[in-house]
Amino acid sequence: MIKNKAGVWGEIYTVRYLRDRGYKIISSNYVCRFGELDAVAMKDGVLCFVEVKTRNELTQNRPMEAVDEAKQERVRLAANSFISYSKLNNPIRFDVSEVYLDDDYKCRSVNYIKNAFE
Numbered sequence: 001m002i003k004n005k006a007g008v009w010g011e012i013y014t015v016r017y018l019r020d021r022g023y024k025i026i027s028s029n030y031v032c033r034f035g036e037l038d039a040v041a042m043k044d045g046v047l048c049f050v051e052v053k054t055r056n057e058l059t060q061n062r063p064m065e066a067v068d069e070a071k072q073e074r075v076r077l078a079a080n081s082f083i084s085y086s087k088l089n090n091p092i093r094f095d096v097s098e099v100y101l102d103d104d105y106k107c108r109s110v111n112y113i114k115n116a117f118e
Contacts, residue, residue, distance in 0.1 A: 005105065006054045006055075006056070006101055006105065007052070007054050009054065009099075009101060009105045009107075010052045010053070010054025010097070010099035010101070011028065011029070011038050011039065011052050011054075013099050013101075013107040013110060014038070014039055014050060014052045014097040014099060014110065014112075015028060015039055017097065017110045017112065018039065018041045018043075018050070021043075022043055023041040023042065023043040023048070024041060024042045024043070025039065025040075025041050026040040026041060026042055026047070026086075026088075027039070027040040027082070028040070030078065030082055032078055032081040032082070032085075033081075034074055034077035034078045034080075034081055035074040035075065035077065035078045036078060037049055037050075037051075037075065037078050037079065037082060038050055038051055038052040038097075039052065039097075040082060042090070045090055045091065046090060046091050046092065046093055047083075047088055047090040047091070047092045047093075048092070048093055048094075048095050048114075049075060049078075049079045049082075049092065049093070049094050049095070050095045050096070050097055051067055051071070051075055051094070051095070051096045051097070051116070052096075052097045052099060053066050053067065053096060053097070053098055053099070054099040054100075054101060055098070055099070055100055055101070056100070056101055056102070056103065057100050057101070057102060057108055062098060063096075063098040063099070064096050064098055064113060064116065067096055067116065067117075072094070072117050075094060075117075076094070076117075079092065079094070093114065093115050094115070094116055094117040095112065095113060095114050095115070095116055096112075096113045096116035097110060097111075097112050097113075098110070098111040098112075098113065
């Protein structure tokens with residue numbers, strides 16, 4: 001799967017953001033037959049499946065709007081695959097990281113939404 005440059009930078013900035021806030025990164029870019037998990041992190045015993053959406057500052061719509069029900073279902077299926085493979089038995093949640101970049105791919109801001117699928 002070929003990723004766009006902005007998307008790759010968004011994932012890098014999200015991982016940095018999470019580490020800076022005490023999350024342990026368990027996996028990134030986990031791929032299975034159901035789809036991909038951009039990042040899997042752990043904090044306070046909770047396993048967080050993170051969908052990253054990256055946009056430039058001038059975007060009209062919030063990146064979260066791209067995480068529709070179909071995308072959420074693919075992420076849930078991939079998360080189930082990850083859990084089966086890793087044998088982890090922690091509480092889980094689904095988060096979305098909205099990353100805004102300038103024209104030089106520098107991070108302007110990260111809006112991290114916990115429990116975004118609820």
